[in-house]
Amino acid sequence: MRENMKYDTNKYQLRESVLKRMLQIISHQKYKGPAGTVFYGDSITEYFDLERFMPAIDHKYNCGIGGITSNMLLHFVDEGVLKYEPEQVFLMIGTNDLGNTLMLSPRDIALNVKELIEIIHYNLPHCKIHLLSCIPCIEDQHGYKSTKQGMRSNDILKMIFKEYKRMIPYEYVHFINVYPALCNKKGEPIKNYYVDGLHINDEGYLALSKAIQDQL
Template structure:
């Protein structure tokens, strides 16, 4: 049945897994502590054990949603960030916009994220916003040429961070480049990946080191 269903390709489809995860994030609000940190984004965040690896920084909440795009993350920002009233939020999004139903440009993604951070700052002016770059992908597995759909490529993923810096020049936004950390000697390290799109424990360890270093140096 599902395989034969037709979708409006101009409209992002909310899948069952996304809706279930959104409900989990809303239900989690019952137990939030003050002075917390929120990680908000797509599957790279959802599968990241942030509650454990960043536990020394204070209460940490994972509000990642696998499969989500920047426009839907924008629409969910009230439940996914603002109601948690965190002192800091880390945002990572972008790759699904290039490979899902809707094919957004880096500028479109940056516009969504710009509005998102403005909403967060307006409601939580003391909240420090950390904007992470999307991570790269193994193009022969998940690039647009191999998938025959979407716009995903490492060149375009890099452009997202460039658009962030151009369009979101706010002093309350701290940019963290995690993209470059998964390369060694100019080559993407495939040993950090599970399937060419999602990273494994070693990949997350690299991200953790970059994030902690960026926080310390800020």
């Protein structure tokens, strides 16, 4: 995130809120239970009330970090996933890589996520890995045509999931497409599910959680 920076190359800047969240995740490791489940990703994950929407999963840990990118999640995977020694992990990554700082291609995002998955698998070979698609955005609020920044669009968000399936051909990865769950019959994102066009409200999380559970 650039915030007030007049010049930046393509380097993601760590902000106070991100660092505080990272320290919070590290501090929660001491409370881990057996056969836990980690949810690892960006703000869509961080704001996911797991106790409310995923009650059937015991020992669940929300390790989402608002504003984080796929590359930064690589640098935090030991603290954010491995040290929890989970039985399974859910990954939702990608939309922040399309922001105005990085603007990665779907292929580059998929390569980062592939490396992340490999690190998890070879450290925790018995851990089940669930890779979720990105959710859609309301383009007239957060699409690149309306913001004049970045390259986020629903076509590109869908393309990320296609690249996941193409670039990550591992039998130990379970793909979950949650994108359609936030859309109407025409394939358009349902505005009533959104807080600001990017983040979802309780109705959106209810639809998201149902889509996850239906595909397990």
